[in-house]
Amino acid sequence: MTLSTIPDLLRPASYISGRWHANPDGQTLLDAVYGRPVAVISSTGVDFAEALAYGRRAGAAIRRLTFHERARALKALGAYLMERKEAYYELSMLTGATRRDSWVDIEGGIGTLFSYASMARRDLPDERFWPDGRVERLGREGTFVGRHLLVPREGVAVQINAFNFPVWGMLEKLAPAFVGGMPSLVKPAPQTAYVTERVVRDIIASGLLPEGALQLVTGEPGDLLDHLLEQDMVAFTGSAATAAKLRVHPNVVARSVPFNAEADSLNASVLGLTVTPDAPEFALFVREVAREMTGKAGQKCTAIRRALVPSHLVEAVTDGLRRELAKVTLGDPARDDVRMGALVSVEQRERVRDTLRRLQAEARVVISGEAELRGGDREQGAFLDPTVLLCESPLTATGPHELEAFGPVATLLPYDSLEDAVILTKLGRGSLAGSIVTHDRAEATELVLGMASSHGRLLVLNRDNAKENTGHGSPLPQLNHGGPGRAGGGSELGGLSAVRHHMNRVAVQADPTTLTAITREFVPGAAVTEDAVHPFRKSFDEIEVGDSLLTHRRTVTEADIVNFAGLTGDHFYAHVDEIGAKEGIFGRRVAHGYFLISAAAGQFVSAAPGPVLANYGLENLRFTLPVGIGDTIRTRLTCKRKIRKDLRPGETRPTGVVEWRSEITNQDGALVATYDILTLVERARDAFDPPLDAAPA
Incomplete structure (x- = not known):
């Protein structure tokens, strides 16, 4: 073709x-x-x-x-x-x-x-809307929150x-x-x-x-x-x-x-000082520079424009790049034997040639040549052969740090210390992406921390991630794409932070019950709803935010603590050693924190089969006060929020996740533990579910 x-x-x-x-x-x-x-x-x-x-x-x-x-x-x-x-x-x-x-x-x-x-x-x-961050208590009594x-x-x-x-x-x-x-x-x-x-x-x-x-x-x-x-x-x-x-x-x-x-920015890749020509990282660096030069014919805002190389490895890197770039075939991109196509237009090619001429005021060409063209028209088309320059005095030069040839062009910059390498990267005045190629963790740490303030994204490339890494120039939806200074000072992607850019953040101040009604997420201190039906007997569709259950009381005994220690193997001194516990921070033996969670589950669980299908997880666990022998605990379980789940391929039982706020208190009404429980709850089929007779996706 x-x-x-x-x-x-x-x-x-x-x-x-x-x-x-x-x-x-x-x-x-x-x-x-x-x-x-x-x-x-x-x-x-x-x-x-x-x-x-x-x-x-x-x-x-x-x-x-x-x-x-x-x-x-x-x-x-x-x-x-x-x-x-x-x-x-x-x-x-x-x-x-x-x-x-x-x-x-x-x-x-x-x-x-x-x-x-x-x-x-x-x-x-x-x-x-998106509730952002935690609820802030604005008044001493808890009646004013934001x-x-x-x-x-x-x-x-x-x-x-x-x-x-x-x-x-x-x-x-x-x-x-x-x-x-x-x-x-x-x-x-x-x-x-x-x-x-x-x-x-x-x-x-x-x-x-x-x-x-x-x-x-x-x-x-x-x-x-x-x-x-x-x-x-x-x-x-x-x-x-x-x-x-x-x-x-x-x-x-x-x-x-x-x-x-x-x-666009003058992105740099740094070959570590500790790398030797026979190390895997040396070959990785050469291949990455060559790939970034030739991918999209070098027309990437994240492409490597400056390759920082230890001074004693300049010749070896040049030879390696010469061999790697010799493999690049140029021509009609529809041909299977062509690895690099053309620039987007003849006008773009001429702009790159002009910048290349200007760069040669402070750098000399060390790799160039006219490759055989496999299809296409060298004059009417926008082809340009890969070109590598060497700037032998990069700390005093300006061109390599100011002029971007937006094509298959890179400049080698020798350096003698990691401090100099960091300085050279910063001379670009802000970059979208940088990479560090080394297997030495101390070296990687020094370079990352030195370069971080002037980069939007940094890749540390070595033998351990060579197979899975996505490359120096590949923005990912989950990670930041942007950079300071010359790179624009903005940010794209970065996971949900990019969604935030399109939204207005407003602070809402109210009483807990009103804030719960607005956000449809339970706020501590808000009014709750209690009825004769146990919350675990309700389907996902029947449960409402604020539905609550206050359990019966339970007094913690020494047998509870000893049996739990024997069951779990947790014989921590604060639970089982009378003398050690008295000398500890609590001054007495206390119940295991995980015993309290287990006991609370026994208080609020409805044992018979029903719409609650499984425990889906536990989050935000905090132990606030110790519980000792003779203390009495009670638990309040309140529906915090509901999350509908889509049916996955092969699933036929629609479900949702209900998040419950659990508060364990003692005989004085003081909070001893709080956490969120997630339960998988059956729901009715709705318009977003595939038909019952639909084939699995």
Whole structure:
């Protein structure tokens, strides 16, 4: 397979206010491999003020969904797009990307939808708001309390993306915005907008997201930023120079519009001083630098631009890189024997060449050459061979730390001490990603702590994680993607922290009963509900937050303590040694903490079969006062919150998790222990459950 034939001229349209807007005239895009016209894009005629107003109105439909409902929609959308991925791969090759490059973009992007769907279902409540942090007691008597809530911003998340990842760049912003309850208006970079548009067409056709949850602008952004309001926000990915201009846009500043920037940076990889040429880490470093140089033809905001090498290993590393890069085959990315494709455009190639010339004022080329081209057109296409430079005085040079060649180019920087290595990494003025290649833990610790303040993410690579690590330049949904200074000062991904960016944090102060009603999560001190029906005899649907049981009393005896010690083998002196216990901090023998939990279970459990199916876990255990022989305990069990569980493949019995607050008190009414119990409770089937006759997924 090759790209010798080109599809009919594409005319990617904008999707605004629920309609597709196409223009016959506009900017002509050329394919990166042969230089032939591939698409015409334009945003002429788009009313950006109306687009933002439409998004704000449409956002109400997203906000009416709970976190779990949004998560289910994202999961379904991920499956829908995965079934159509081959169409995206075909278009992606026109941008110069190999299938391996496109896998990161396409399936990595779709995988981000699955990741956020999973995180939201696992860690967020099935509500439209997110109780944040613990309840704070604000009054001495406990009648005045406060807690933070996170609620969706009632605006539009404007997402301006770079050209290098037209699918991942969109989906990694869309996922946390949608989970957070905000609609997205996506502005992809023109060079690869036709790939983004193809994915958006499928998203709209799927009908899985509420109308207005996603809008698309192909072409120029026009006066888009002029119409932003206080509830809107901007997420930008691209060059540091462009980020600096956009963040001081007069309307962005005047309305205090949140602006998150993830900018290209001069990322560094450090080969440890303790590494020898025969160590596994030496080969790992060489391969990682070569891979980061050639993946996406070096067009990654996280790519290694500076390779820091102990001075005595410069020659060995250069030889290793020369051998590794000699394996790289250049050409038509549709061919199976091609490992590196083209840059996104001839214009981009010329910008890289210009930067390469400027770098040579303080560094010399040590690896270059014109590889055999396997398909494609070297003049009309945007091909550039991998190039390695060596800067022999990196501590006094400026170019390697200021000039970024956004292509297959890296500069070797020799260093003599770990202190110098840290200084060199910081000369880049802030980076998205850094890596340290060493098996020496002390060396890794010194470098990590030295580099941490100027990086958003650090990888320590060695023989122990070589098989599983995802690489220097791979952002992960669970971890931070962003960095200080030149890297933009913002943050994307990072698990649920990216969802927080799209929400407003408000402190709510009230009495415990009112706060319980607002948050639908029991607050200590709130009124409880007690009736004749034991809480464990109620199904998930029947249980209400605040349902409570106050148990009978039980006096702790010496036999209880001795028997529990014999049963468990826990003969700690405070429980069984009369003399030792008197000399200890309690001044007497006390019951085992785990005996108290066990005894409490015996007090509140309803023994007969019923809707409670299993103990699902125990959390937040605290022992606050000792319980000795002759003390009497009593337990109050109160429904704290409810969490509906989806049916897993093969399951037929719908369930939910009920979280109970358990408080054990003594004969004086003083709290001796508190903890949360999770029980698995049967529930009725609902609209989100698959039909009974559905085949397992």
